[in-house]
Amino acid sequence: MNHVDTLRIHFDPNQRILLNILLGFLLFGVALDIQKSDFEVLWKHPKAVFIGLMAQWFLVPALTLGLVYLLQPAPSIAIGMILVSACPGGNISNYSTHLAKGNTALAVTTTSVSTLASILTLPTIFWIGSSFIPNLSSLKQNIYINPLDMVQIVAMLMLIPLILGMGLNYKFPLFVSKIKKTVKLLSLLIFVGFIVGAILGNWENIKNYLKEVFVLTLIFNFLALFLGYLIAKMAKLSEGDARAITFETGIHNTTLGLILVFQFFAGLGGMALIVAWYGIWDLITAYLLAHYWSKN
DSSP: OOHHHHOBOOOOHHHHHHHHHHHHHHHHHHHTTOOHHHHHHHHHSHHHHHHHHHIIIIIHHHHHHHHHHHHOOOHHHHHHHHHHHHSOOOHHHHHHHHHTTOOHHHHHHHHHHHHHHHHHHHHHHHHHHHTTOSSOGGGHHHHOOOHHHHHHHHHHHHHHHHHHHHHHHHHOHHHHHHHHHHHHHHHHHHHHHHHHHHHHHTHHHHHHHHHHHHHHHHHHHHHHHHHHHHHHHHTTOOHHHHHHHHHHHHOOOHHHHHHHHHHHSTTBHHHHHHHHHHHHHHHHHHHHHHHHHHTO
16 A cells, blocks of 8 residues: 555544635635526537536546546555546636637536536546456455435535525525635635635645645646647637636636545545645636746
């Protein structure tokens, strides 16, 4: 067994409650962007939405398994990669698409559909993907969960903020238009602040094991972004659509992933490290790529 497989990231109950609240706020921010017109985009331009969703639900998990077999990371890191690939996108991908002068309506629609569907797709992708990971026998007692238990937890974590956000947007659209930017900015600041706090609280473990996930995350994130752009271009979508699908494919809601790591896997070190570091790294690459595209 790899040393990172025995590592446990320390999170006290208060931090876990705070993380749940944070996720709720982030999803509330996503829901504020969901409007009836988004689903009109789904019907008017089904090809682009379909490609974006298929890239998230099928191609990224397949890419992840390919990397696992090729690079052979520690089992706990491999299972964390599967969890990342199963997580939906988030409002950061929408913001990045807007900054990059991509098709923001497509990004919002894809995020909306993938977030709502993730109540079922996340447990399904994780359960199927994890069944293909080699050398998991040493971790079986730590990683086996009933998929229905995960469905229940994901539904509880996501439905309430999504219903609140969508309901507020439907009933009070003018009020939502005034607070939307503030909520998005606050969501980003809270997310970054929480990740920084978690890193400082577990600095020794992270310092000793970051090398295990740094290069792997760089490769994983780059290939996911590249895959999204490549598939969109192969499908002959416009440049704006391709940029939107790039971010939707490469950026994942790792806050949800972290909650599941502590909810089901007792802070299993390799899982927590790859999920947390991917969340940090995709913020960096999303900003850099969006800034580059905004100039081109």
